[in-house]
Amino acid sequence: MNTPSPTPTTTAHTNPNTPAAAPAPAPGSRSSRNYRSAINYSRTTATATRVLRQLVHDPRTIALMLLIPCVMLFLLRYVFDGSPRTFNSIGASLLGIFPLITMFLVTSIATLRERTSGTLERLLTLPLGKADLIAGYALAFGTLAIIQSALATGLAVWFLDLDVTGSPWLLLVVAVLDALLGTALGLFISAFATSEFQAVQFMPAVIFPQLLLCGLFTPRPDMHPVLEAISNALPMSYAVDGMNEVLKHTDLTANFMRDVLIVAACALLVLALGAATLRRRTT
Numbered sequence: 001m002n003t004p005s006p007t008p009t010t011t012a013h014t015n016p017n018t019p020a021a022a023p024a025p026a027p028g029s030r031s032s033r034n035y036r037s038a039i040n041y042s043r044t045t046a047t048a049t050r051v052l053r054q055l056v057h058d059p060r061t062i063a064l065m066l067l068i069p070c071v072m073l074f075l076l077r078y079v080f081d082g083s084p085r086t087f088n089s090i091g092a093s094l095l096g097i098f099p100l101i102t103m104f105l106v107t108s109i110a111t112l113r114e115r116t117s118g119t120l121e122r123l124l125t126l127p128l129g130k131a132d133l134i135a136g137y138a139l140a141f142g143t144l145a146i147i148q149s150a151l152a153t154g155l156a157v158w159f160l161d162l163d164v165t166g167s168p169w170l171l172l173v174v175a176v177l178d179a180l181l182g183t184a185l186g187l188f189i190s191a192f193a194t195s196e197f198q199a200v201q202f203m204p205a206v207i208f209p210q211l212l213l214c215g216l217f218t219p220r221p222d223m224h225p226v227l228e229a230i231s232n233a234l235p236m237s238y239a240v241d242g243m244n245e246v247l248k249h250t251d252l253t254a255n256f257m258r259d260v261l262i263v264a265a266c267a268l269l270v271l272a273l274g275a276a277t278l279r280r281r282t283t
Contacts, residue, residue: 047136069098092243100182107186134275145179166246184270210236235266
């Protein structure tokens with residue numbers, strides 16, 4: 001009687017020279033986060049939609065972002081009611097500065113509020129990368145920045161009689177980029193503040209030096225050489241220069257294109273830094 005041969009076992013001998021399979025990355029680990037490093041369109045738009053819905057239910061924040069620059073320009077126009085040339089000389093510059101300041105304040109405080117409430121920490125436990133989160137916030141606040149800049153530009157040019165040699169649409173382009181830069185700076189600075197009061201305290205350190213050195217009060221070439229060199233490294237200087245190019249020239253100039261590209265590049269760089277410094281946990 002033939003004895004059936006034993007069934008081969010499924011146990012495999014491990015070859016010591018064969019590398020072991022890498023274990024699946026644990027949720028929240030560094031390896032897991034690497035899978036989410038690229039920006040996902042649907043997650044970014046979902047984040048932007050959520051932020052916009054929250055802002056719609058906060059009328060005071062909406063009023064601050066959309067109306068304050070217009071009110072400031074309106075007051076400035078009639079402060080210099082007896083000297084229209086003065087308003088024309090500084091009105092275009094302030095058209096870019098006011099949106100930058102207001103978007104910096106609102107964005108830094110709103111983002112910090114979500115961090116201190118634990119919302120950001122909960123969101124980052126989901127399949128949502130830091131880049132998706134920062135891009136979503138930038139998209140939401142950037143949408144309001146476009147509306148804000150359009151209102152301020154329209155008011156200054158068509159109702160307050162701001163005398164512009166170039167196209168008003170170019171003023172709008174620079175104003176939008178300035179507002180987006182303020183949004184990017186607000187997102188970045190919010191990573192270093194632990195309270196809303198600290199977020200406001202960052203304004204003198206981040207905004208005021210740029211305001212003093214941007215060429216609004218005196219031409220930058222007339223400053224001390226050290227201060228002129230510092231002003232050349234600050235993005236607000238190029239925002240003001242871009243506005244002045246539109247104020248004085250009918251056509252696009254090489255200096256205008258340079259200024260616009262520098263402001264846009266600074267905004268993108270600061271957004272990237274904001275994503276890199278975004279903390280996953282609230283301390």
